[in-house]
Amino acid sequence: MASKGPETQPPVDEVAAVALDRVTKTYAAERLELRALAGATLRISDGEFVAVMGPSGSGKSTLLNLIAGLDVPTSGTIHVRGQCTSSMSDDAATAFRRQFIGFIYQRFNFLPDLTVEENVGLPLLLNGHRGVEVERRVTDVLDQLELGTRRDHLPSEVSGGELQRAAIARALVATPAVLLADEPTGNLDSAAGERVLLDMRRTVDEMGRTVILVTHDPKAAAYADRIERLLDGRFEAG
Numbered sequence: 001m002a003s004k005g006p007e008t009q010p011p012v013d014e015v016a017a018v019a020l021d022r023v024t025k026t027y028a029a030e031r032l033e034l035r036a037l038a039g040a041t042l043r044i045s046d047g048e049f050v051a052v053m054g055p056s057g058s059g060k061s062t063l064l065n066l067i068a069g070l071d072v073p074t075s076g077t078i079h080v081r082g083q084c085t086s087s088m089s090d091d092a093a094t095a096f097r098r099q100f101i102g103f104i105y106q107r108f109n110f111l112p113d114l115t116v117e118e119n120v121g122l123p124l125l126l127n128g129h130r131g132v133e134v135e136r137r138v139t140d141v142l143d144q145l146e147l148g149t150r151r152d153h154l155p156s157e158v159s160g161g162e163l164q165r166a167a168i169a170r171a172l173v174a175t176p177a178v179l180l181a182d183e184p185t186g187n188l189d190s191a192a193g194e195r196v197l198l199d200m201r202r203t204v205d206e207m208g209r210t211v212i213l214v215t216h217d218p219k220a221a222a223y224a225d226r227i228e229r230l231l232d233g234r235f236e237a238g
């Protein structure tokens, strides 16, 4: 928050990885106002794996965008690792996202003129990594997701499942503290989906990372520590 300054970090045990307080998000559309979130409150601890479920249009993608600081809430506050992402400037939010957040977008958001390898390496370059290190980390993550042979393809030249895995590779390459995953297994067959979910589980169990997984699939949600359900822009109690 502005009064504290960005360097002032509360002690780790007081910091929820992600904290939302009475968050609303209203989109103005033509004449009507559309309430995507309507007072969502949520606490997620460091090292927790939480699945968010809810019907189409219940506000799941909106929620992830707000947590990542890609958009600002209409009211309410959002803190991620002790920093208030809901009131950051665009530049501060971008820097914050590069440092702490991995995002598997529902619509992928690849740069169409860059190859799979270049797209996946971009978060590292933006974080100031160079040369051999980028090469090594990108190769590792592409191999892990069985994309080694597709590294020189453009996004338009790979299958839907391969693109999905490339999106996962890009989100994991910089080993972010908080991973936001919007339907990451939606385009994968069940074996590939299971591998991705196991990888996410492992980043939580072995590396203490925090994962928020949006999914429609109860089998995917079962990999999480708990399930939060969004209905009409709010989390259902218990």
Ligand SMILES: Nc1ncnc2c1ncn2[C@@H]1O[C@H](COP(=O)(O)OP(=O)(O)OP(=O)(O)O)[C@@H](O)[C@H]1O
Binding pocket: 027, 028, 029, 034, 035, 036, 054, 055, 056, 057, 058, 059, 060, 061, 062, 063, 106
């Ligand atoms: N930029 C926008 N402008 C206007 N309305 C929007 C915008 N983004 C989302 N909405 C609306 O807000 C509501 C919540 O959208 P959101 O994308 O968060 O839903 P979702 O839970 O992710 O759905 P799905 O499961 O289909 O991905 C929807 O009714 C949607 O049409």
Ligand SMILES: [Mg+2]
Binding pocket: 060, 061, 062, 106, 182
């Ligand atoms: Mg969505």
